[in-house]
Amino acid sequence: MARILEGVKVFDLTRVIAGPLCTQTLADMGATVYKIEKPGEGDDTRRMGPFLPGEGHGGHTNDSATYLAYNRGKRSVTLDIASPEGARLAQDLAARCDVVVENYKAGSLAKYGLDEASIRQRRPDIVYCSVTGFGQDGPYAARAAYDFILQGLAGPMSTCGYPDGVPGAGAMRTAIPITDVVTGLYAAIGVVSALYHRRVTGAGQHVDTAMIDASVALNGHLALGYLMTGKVPPRVGNTNPIASPSEVMTCADGPFILAAGNDGQFQSMCRVLGHPEWAEDERFRTNTLRVAHRDALRATLAPVLVERCLPELLSLLGQAGVPCGPINDMADVFEDPQTRHRQLELYLPHSRGVAVPSLRSPLRFSATPVDHHAPPMLGEHSASVLAAELGIDEGQLQALRERGIV
DSSP states (O other), X not given: OXXXXXXXXXXXXXXXXXXXXXXXHHHHTTOEEEEEEOTTTOSGGGGSSOEEESSSGGGEEEEEHHHHHHOTTOEEEEOOTTSXXXXXXXXXXXXXXXXXXXXXXXXXXXXXXXXXXXXXXHOTTOEEEEEESSOSSSTTTTOOOOHHHHHHHTSGGXXXXXXXXXXXXXXXXXXXXXXXXXXXHXXXXXXXXXXXXXXXXXXXXXXXXXXXXXXXXXXXXXXXXXXXXXXXXXXXXXXXXXXXXXEEEEETTEEEEEEOOSHHHHHHHHHHTTOGGGGGSTTTSSHHHHHHTHHHHHHHHHHHHTTSOHHHHHHHHHHTTOOEEOOOOXXXXXTOHHHHHTTOEEEEEOTTSSEEEEEOOSOOOSSSXXXXXXXXXXXXXXXXXXXXXXOOOHHHHHHHHHTTOO
């Protein structure tokens, strides 16, 4: 067994980020993923730049950074599922797979015979995963959703940003589509778990993954704090509301992050900065007291920190076991020695004849390592997959192309 999901076939009817991240994770673990894309257009993210240079509209390809980020290791099959013949081909291919992952609005695939009930008639043990904004039922079930909408609706956005009364106050979205990402990861966990269940029982099941569920879960302790106290958590900017000092501070080189999250770390920080007496101050003896006197502690730390340069602070605090770090931009990230040591920046050979950038999967298995492969060009594998799985020969394929079905 070279890879964990080797031999598992996935029929991928997903677009944009949440669903594609789920199926990319499965591909990273060795599953064969057939990504179904609309002929001539493909995934919506193929039109969201920047793009690989090459022949095409505006001198670029439809291989965009967003597409490349979430479709590694898949096989692109173009099928027009809106046509009766294309839908039949899709049904036939799905029935030969172990898993279907889709992110269409609830109920909308039934007219193509690609809903769970239809596929299960042909493949009773199918693991069918639906990735939607709001789940399969309820008042919002028919609504479309994007990450930005869920960041606002599910609460995370209300807790991000500077507090009222300071410059730049207001709710702030994360630049990373965080609700898409956590939904995609939960979907992948659900699929793998359902495959394990099927291995034990022989039975498939439906995995109902909703962005609203994942996004509310993302609130974690902030949500539980509200449920316990009835108090809505405020925006606190770059301050950690449950620990102090745990925030962005300023040194001679600019801002950095200082996060002395417990009493021992605080005492070590005081010694490193040459002020062990701070740890004996009645306002600062415990984390609870430091949170209550955060402004006074910040005022005490500020004149000392601003006299020190960042490399010195990172070295001294790091050696003392006090968590701290820079605020890196993307250029800094990929120059960081730990990032370079972990080889997080990859270049994968692409079918266009170039090496394309990628990010190493965070999954690291000692016995079944991830085997990274570049994302596919639009329709790159249509002929080989339809021939191998459905017996479509070149003459039939050409006829399908002429009618715009493939």
